[in-house]
Every structure is written in C-alpha cells, then in structure tokens.
Amino acid sequence: MxxxxxxxxxxxxxxxxxxxxxxxxxxxxxxxxxxxxxxxxxxxxxxxxxxxxxxxxxxxxxxxxxxxxxxxxxxxxxxxxxxxLEGFLKFMAICEKRISSQQCVDEEEEELGEECIECWLKVANDIRTRMAKGDSSALFDGSYWSDFLSDVENGDYG
Incomplete structure (x- = not known):
C-alpha cells in the first residue's frame, strides 16, 4: 500500500x-x-x-x-x-478460522433448516465470546462486528 x-x-x-x-x-x-x-x-x-x-x-x-x-x-x-490494528486483524483471523472450520451447509435446501440455523448461532456466539475477551469495546449494538455476527447467525456472512 x-x-x-x-x-x-x-x-x-x-x-x-x-x-x-x-x-x-x-x-x-x-x-x-x-x-x-x-x-x-x-x-x-x-x-x-x-x-x-x-x-x-x-x-x-x-x-x-x-x-x-x-x-x-x-x-x-x-x-x-x-x-x-492488531485487534482488527485478530478478529478477522478468529472469524476466518472459526467459519472455515464449520460445516453448516445444507446444500439440498434453499432455505436454512433448523439445524443449520442452530449451527450458525453457535458459530456466531463462539466468535462473539472470543472477540469479547480481546476487545469488548468493539461489540456494541450497530457496530461493524455486531452487524457481521448478526449475518453469521443467519448464515449470510460472506
């Protein structure tokens, strides 16, 4: 850059x-x-x-x-x-690692089934817990990261 x-x-x-x-x-x-x-x-x-x-x-x-x-x-x-900046990069790494290791996809259905929804809720909560330990000030309502985690909960993060 x-x-x-x-x-x-x-x-x-x-x-x-x-x-x-x-x-x-x-x-x-x-x-x-x-x-x-x-x-x-x-x-x-x-x-x-x-x-x-x-x-x-x-x-x-x-x-x-x-x-x-x-x-x-x-x-x-x-x-x-x-x-x-270090916290920003750490949060990205936490998300990348946790989401990429997750198998919450039901490729046979157009809409997320109940099991998939529960899976993504668990993923989002796991990420939120890890983030709160590192920089809890970044998780206020309407923040960049809280919006991202809301999308993860819906399986629509990327």
Missing part, C-alpha cells in the same frame, strides 16, 4: 504493511488501492485504507492505531471498529 493522497505517516504505512492487512475479508472488508489521509468531514485526520461492504471507509488513527468506520453522510459519521 502506498500513499495516494495527503501526507500519510510512515509509522502507519509500516504498521499496515508489517501486520499484513488482507486484501479482503469475506464481503465485509476490501483493501483500498492505497492510503489516503482524510482531510475533511467526519474522518478528518484518519488514514483511509479500505472499504466496508456498504462502501464506507475503513480508516486507521495515526495517533493510536485504532480502526474506524467512516460514513460520508450523517448521522453515522465515524464509528469504532477496533481499538487497535
């Missing part, structure tokens, strides 16, 4: 590169082609490095490396995703 706009701190570029931000996390995160310092609006001072599935910006704070979701239009403005 190279800076494409604004003056992006070398520390931020180094951390993003060193910790290995993935190009994609299911449909919930897509890396941007470069880094861009946000110079106005609700994300001012943050560094944009990706997008949510709703095309909101995923940004990092150069001061504390916290991760934020930034919407261009009020009332959302900006919302905490994780208190650290």
């Amino acid at each position: 190279e800076a494409v706009g604004g003056d992006v701190d070398l520390h931020v570029r180094t951390e993003l590169r060193h910790l290995g931000v993935p190009a994609r996390f299911f449909y919930y995160f897509q890396a941007a082609e470069g880094l861009n310092l946000i110079e106005e609006g609700p994300g001012v001072g943050l560094v944009h490095f990706g997008f949510t599935r709703d095309h909101r910006k995923v940004c990092i704070s150069p001061t504390d490396l916290s991760i934020w979701e930034v919407a261009e239009n009020p009332p959302i403005g900006r919302s905490l995703i994780n208190s650290s």
Whole structure:
C-alpha cells in the first residue's frame, strides 16, 4: 500500500504493511488501492485504507492505531471498529478460522433448516465470546462486528 493522497505517516504505512492487512475479508472488508489521509468531514485526520461492504471507509488513527468506520453522510459519521490494528486483524483471523472450520451447509435446501440455523448461532456466539475477551469495546449494538455476527447467525456472512 502506498500513499495516494495527503501526507500519510510512515509509522502507519509500516504498521499496515508489517501486520499484513488482507486484501479482503469475506464481503465485509476490501483493501483500498492505497492510503489516503482524510482531510475533511467526519474522518478528518484518519488514514483511509479500505472499504466496508456498504462502501464506507475503513480508516486507521495515526495517533493510536485504532480502526474506524467512516460514513460520508450523517448521522453515522465515524464509528469504532477496533481499538487497535492488531485487534482488527485478530478478529478477522478468529472469524476466518472459526467459519472455515464449520460445516453448516445444507446444500439440498434453499432455505436454512433448523439445524443449520442452530449451527450458525453457535458459530456466531463462539466468535462473539472470543472477540469479547480481546476487545469488548468493539461489540456494541450497530457496530461493524455486531452487524457481521448478526449475518453469521443467519448464515449470510460472506
């Protein structure tokens, strides 16, 4: 990732590169082609490095490396995703590992059967428990991760 706009701190570029931000996390995160310092609006001072599935910006704070979701239009403005870049990446790894190891698919039915629904509820609850141990501040109602886990509960995470 190279800076494409604004003056992006070398520390931020180094951390993003060193910790290995993935190009994609299911449909919930897509890396941007470069880094861009946000110079106005609700994300001012943050560094944009990706997008949510709703095309909101995923940004990092150069001061504390916290991760934020930034919407261009009020009332959302900006919302905490994780208190650290390391936490963001750890949450992704927890989800990838837990979901990829799960066999909750009933390929013969169009709709999820009761067993599949119970399976995905268990997966979501397991992930939520692991996340709460690492960064409970990221699991408030309406947050990036609580929305993701709601979709996991429905088997519609990716």
